[in-house]
Amino acid sequence: MRLTEEQIAQIRQTVCEEAGSQSRVWLFGSRVDDTARGGDVDLLVEQDTDIDQPVSLMARLTVRISRAMGGRKVDIVLSAPNLREMPIHASARREGIRL
Amino acid sequence: MPVPAGKGYGCDPRSPAVVSGPGVTRRQAGYLRQSDARLFHAPFTAERVARLDADIGLAEQTETFSSRFSRLQDMLGHKFLPALLTALSEPPAPFVDHLDRAERLGWIRSSEAWLHMRAIRNQMVHPYMEDPLLLSDALNAAHAFVPDLLTTAESLVREVERRFGTEERFKEQHAPHADPKITVRKD
Numbered sequence: 001m002r003l004t005e006e007q008i009a010q011i012r013q014t015v016c017e018e019a020g021s022q023s024r025v026w027l028f029g030s031r032v033d034d035t036a037r038g039g040d041v042d043l044l045v046e047q048d049t050d051i052d053q054p055v056s057l058m059a060r061l062t063v064r065i066s067r068a069m070g071g072r073k074v075d076i077v078l079s080a081p082n083l084r085e086m087p088i089h090a091s092a093r094r095e096g097i098r099l
Numbered sequence: 100m101p102v103p104a105g106k107g108y109g110c111d112p113r114s115p116a117v118v119s120g121p122g123v124t125r126r127q128a129g130y131l132r133q134s135d136a137r138l139f140h141a142p143f144t145a146e147r148v149a150r151l152d153a154d155i156g157l158a159e160q161t162e163t164f165s166s167r168f169s170r171l172q173d174m175l176g177h178k179f180l181p182a183l184l185t186a187l188s189e190p191p192a193p194f195v196d197h198l199d200r201a202e203r204l205g206w207i208r209s210s211e212a213w214l215h216m217r218a219i220r221n222q223m224v225h226p227y228m229e230d231p232l233l234l235s236d237a238l239n240a241a242h243a244f245v246p247d248l249l250t251t252a253e254s255l256v257r258e259v260e261r262r263f264g265t266e267e268r269f270k271e272q273h274a275p276h277a278d279p280k281i282t283v284r285k286d
Contacts (some may be wrong), residue, residue: 053236054233054236055219055233055242059216060215063211063215063218071193082231084229084232084233086230
């Protein structure tokens with residue numbers, strides 16, 4: 001996994017503040033691969049309760065985490081009971097690393 | 100020279116001179132205002148999204164709103180703003196620095212809000228937007244940012260008019276290496 005301890009702590013902290021302490025977060029995509037270089041930061045954020053305004057939550061998470069990582073491109077995928085389950089959710093859980 | 104919709108000029112550093120400025124900004128802002136009023140006469144619910152497949156008119160209106168919103172935002176942030184800062188002799192800087200400068204000058208509400216709006220734009224055109232709830236939420240979130248976007252468009256246009264008078268004068272100033280001391284006239 002190509003994230004520093006500090007970056008992981010910042011991601012966890014931001015997700016906790018924006019999505020609540022019950023939410024879980026996975027890193028997936030090219031950042032999981034130790035041999036790759038650079039690349040976007042793909043995150044799956046999952047929670048057990050409905051999300052009222054998911055797009056605004058995604059936007060807030062994207063902006064804050066991207067800023068904390070020096071402007072790196074960040075892509076957030078949300079999973080919640082009121083959101084449709086997509087193949088990307090399953091593959092993120094399967095191949096990703098829980099932060 | 101007319102610019103094909105949605106097409107940029109790639110790496111040509113003169114692109115701001117060609118595709119941004121008061122004229123095109125006012126036109127694009129007007130188009131967005133029209134689309135916004137037409138699409139959001141009622142909130143965009145997941146039920147309306149569910150009708151998109153069957154209702155071609157609604158699908159086209161949605162598509163038009165989404166692309167006008169994206170196009171105006173891209174043009175203002177990535178073309179007009181850097182062009183205006185260049186015209187004011189600001190050194191080239193990363194995008195986020197441009198936003199911070201624009202915030203200090205009162206042209207945008209805040210860098211944070213602009214980045215937030217850009218993230219919503221990216222979500223709205225995201226390939227995974229197959230969830231009706233996500234699409235309706237993205238459209239409503241973009242709709243909520245339309246006043247902000249139109250205010251920024253107007254602020255930049257007014258700034259150009261105040262400082263340069265005409266669009267032509269502005270374009271002379273923000274062409275690369277526009278410093279009259281070093282520009283060699285070819286005519």
